Amino acid sequence: MSDRKVIQIGPFHPLLEEPVGFSLTVEGERVVAIEARMDYIHKGLERLAQERTYDMVPILLERICGICSVTHSVCFCNAVEDLLGVEIPPRAAYIRTILGELERLHSHLLWVGLAGHFIGYNTVFMWAWKYREPVCDAFEMLTGHRQNSALPMVGGVRRDLPEEYFPAVRRMLDELEGQTARLTAAVLDDPVLAARLKGVGVLSPAAALDFGVVGPTARASGLATDVRRDEPYAAYAELDWRVILRPEGDVFAKAVVRLLEIPESIGILRQCLDRMPAGPLNLGTLHVPRGEGIGRYEAPRGEDVHYVRSNGTNMPERLKVRAPSFVNIPSFKASCLGAPMADVMITLAACDPCYSCTERAMTLVDGRGAPIAAAPGLLAASRQRTFALARAFGRAPDLDLALD
Amino acid sequence: MEIERLGEWLFFYLVFPGAAFTLALGLALSWVDRKVGALVQWRQGPPPGQPFWDVVKLLGKEVIVPQPAWTGFLVLPFVACAAALLAATLVWHAALGLPGGALGDLVVVFYLLAIPGLAVVLGGAASGNPLAAAGASREMKLILGYELPLLMALLVPVFQQRLVEGRQVAAATLSLEGLVRFQELAGEAVYRPSGLLALLVALICCQAKLGLVPFDLAEADTELAEGALLEYSGPPLAMFKLTQAVQLATLPVLLVTVLWGGVERSPGGVATFGAKVLALVTLFVLIRNTNPRVRIDQALRFFWGPATAVAILALALARLGW
Numbered sequence A: 001m002s003d004r005k006v007i008q009i010g011p012f013h014p015l016l017e018e019p020v021g022f023s024l025t026v027e028g029e030r031v032v033a034i035e036a037r038m039d040y041i042h043k044g045l046e047r048l049a050q051e052r053t054y055d056m057v058p059i060l061l062e063r064i065c066g067i068c069s070v071t072h073s074v075c076f077c078n079a080v081e082d083l084l085g086v087e088i089p090p091r092a093a094y095i096r097t098i099l100g101e102l103e104r105l106h107s108h109l110l111w112v113g114l115a116g117h118f119i120g121y122n123t124v125f126m127w128a129w130k131y132r133e134p135v136c137d138a139f140e141m142l143t144g145h146r147q148n149s150a151l152p153m154v155g156g157v158r159r160d161l162p163e164e165y166f167p168a169v170r171r172m173l174d175e176l177e178g179q180t181a182r183l184t185a186a187v188l189d190d191p192v193l194a195a196r197l198k199g200v201g202v203l204s205p206a207a208a209l210d211f212g213v214v215g216p217t218a219r220a221s222g223l224a225t226d227v228r229r230d231e232p233y234a235a236y237a238e239l240d241w242r243v244i245l246r247p248e249g250d251v252f253a254k255a256v257v258r259l260l261e262i263p264e265s266i267g268i269l270r271q272c273l274d275r276m277p278a279g280p281l282n283l284g285t286l287h288v289p290r291g292e293g294i295g296r297y298e299a300p301r302g303e304d305v306h307y308v309r310s311n312g313t314n315m316p317e318r319l320k321v322r323a324p325s326f327v328n329i330p331s332f333k334a335s336c337l338g339a340p341m342a343d344v345m346i347t348l349a350a351c352d353p354c355y356s357c358t359e360r361a362m363t364l365v366d367g368r369g370a371p372i373a374a375a376p377g378l379l380a381a382s383r384q385r386t387f388a389l390a391r392a393f394g395r396a397p398d399l400d401l402a403l404d
Numbered sequence B: 001m002e003i004e005r006l007g008e009w010l011f012f013y014l015v016f017p018g019a020a021f022t023l024a025l026g027l028a029l030s031w032v033d034r035k036v037g038a039l040v041q042w043r044q045g046p047p048p049g050q051p052f053w054d055v056v057k058l059l060g061k062e063v064i065v066p067q068p069a070w071t072g073f074l075v076l077p078f079v080a081c082a083a084a085l086l087a088a089t090l091v092w093h094a095a096l097g098l099p100g101g102a103l104g105d106l107v108v109v110f111y112l113l114a115i116p117g118l119a120v121v122l123g124g125a126a127s128g129n130p131l132a133a134a135g136a137s138r139e140m141k142l143i144l145g146y147e148l149p150l151l152m153a154l155l156v157p158v159f160q161q162r163l164v165e166g167r168q169v170a171a172a173t174l175s176l177e178g179l180v181r182f183q184e185l186a187g188e189a190v191y192r193p194s195g196l197l198a199l200l201v202a203l204i205c206c207q208a209k210l211g212l213v214p215f216d217l218a219e220a221d222t223e224l225a226e227g228a229l230l231e232y233s234g235p236p237l238a239m240f241k242l243t244q245a246v247q248l249a250t251l252p253v254l255l256v257t258v259l260w261g262g263v264e265r266s267p268g269g270v271a272t273f274g275a276k277v278l279a280l281v282t283l284f285v286l287i288r289n290t291n292p293r294v295r296i297d298q299a300l301r302f303f304w305g306p307a308t309a310v311a312i313l314a315l316a317l318a319r320l321g322w
Helices: A045-049 A057-061 A069-084 A090-118 A122-143 A163-189 A191-197 A205-211 A215-219 A251-275 A324-335 A341-350 A375-392 B003-014 B019-040 B050-059 B072-096 B106-126 B130-159 B176-186 B193-209 B234-260 B267-289 B296-319
Strands: A004-009 A021-027 A030-037 A291-299 A302-310 A316-322 A371-373 B161-164 B167-170
Touching (some): A045 A316, A069 A090, A069 A291, A122 A163, A163 A251, A215 A324, B019 B072, B106 B234, B130 B176, B130 B296, B161 B176, B193 B234, B193 B267
Antiparallel strands (some): A004 A021
């Protein structure tokens, strides 16, 4: 077709909060092909984790994602604890649950706001983010920081939560419950929103299975997967809550699943605050023997998987992170092709993609697809550049060029 | 047009009620837009001078012209602004009942008000950017969508049968001044069912003409990154922003003048007129802040379906004297 055009979304675009590249081939308004590129902000954290002790890695892994800081550090701890075959103390399990659910609350509210912004509904954007703010404040009250708590450690948690702030957190939960109930009712009743989102970007249950999508993206397509229920970690086995399911698979269903998961999280948090057991916080210093472990964790976006291999030293020999967005993002092939451009934008955003968690170092190719450099060469080039920069600024390089 | 009255007309166009006045009013109203929007969203909002300083800043910025662009790319923003200002002059002239006789009628104003939209389409297409081209094509479709129901809604007061001195008569004139005088005689068009329906349809169409949510498809910043205006920078972009401000100060005034009476020559009359215009602007802002952006096919279906149907109904009711 002669009227085909390529619309480039990203690496910098108002739709994106992180750099990622989507090339949409469109015929008029209809999108016929999508190419995704995700290697703009590869941070090499897996490699960095291999140069840090088991005590330091969880703190490093909080930096994988700007939102899921608890997710990745606890998931790593789950993996190492799987390797060790230890159970963490009950108080530590409850503290991890509280942190995880607070994170889910603010992450879901963040998505609701962004989704509103993406379809030009900036009032929803501002309201959802206003509701999100007290959740971050509660996180700060409990841990000292709005995002990165530095609490999870292998074998438990590093510090206790200050119980004098629990009443304030409870008050925050009560207020948030009313606010999200109103927001949910408003979203469910809005005819224009329904016209805009219902039947848009449908991911059928079969396609959801094929792509192996996880989290709210899967649950909105009727797949009942939730690691918290299927393979309980932390304190989830002792708590009461529902797994929210919607069969439709469209963007509206994804929004509804997230909105309805907010009250469930609030319920979990209340139970945790009420039943918080006393006792030790961690198992002390642990020696990690040779072996390998798998950690699973239900992040706000779905199942996060960490694989750890130990060679008996105090640093992991290999860490592999499989963030939920890695399996959720490719599902656009099933839900976006053939749709109008306006629908594709919101569908791309509907799985709550988190790009920096998903980043892969890829092979650099030129315009015709011929490889310019692969990972080892890129690494060497990057080191040389760091070295040159350090020299230009008259500083001693903090990298050893003869490293490998 | 007599040559000896050129000075008077130039004053109308350049100072009052044209360029200087309308620009100031438009920037003030776009502050109202931003402030009310901010209040709806629990934000502070900008200080009153912000829209003005935004334009001043843009005027001082470098102009970047993309390689494939032709001359029209730079000329069109100025054409758009000049046309919008001329339309504003004609509308205000009629609303205030200024001396000098009828300067233009409804059809002239209608065509002048279509120019900014067409300039956006041509300018966007001229830039050679695929996102801007997509925005331009959306704007074109949108124009095709809203112009018909808007014109029909504006014709309602022309055909509306009213009881004047015991006889059923219609204004039966396209002159804005004629419509104002007829309403002085027979009462405002909007207080009849047909007039109210016409105002509703015209309001929604003007929402699209102003490029506000839910009809901001041509700019759609999270899809097309400002769409048709994507490649514009510096003074030409400032001209488009000013055009939007002028339209914000013209369309509500046009609606009020045609459907809701002109300005009575008293402080109370001016205040009433101002309140009506402000009410319409506030409605624009509230609609803008309580809706998501619709898709282009949904927008067209809406304008050619319900909006046109209601406009036809309003015309029929007007003819029947309702």
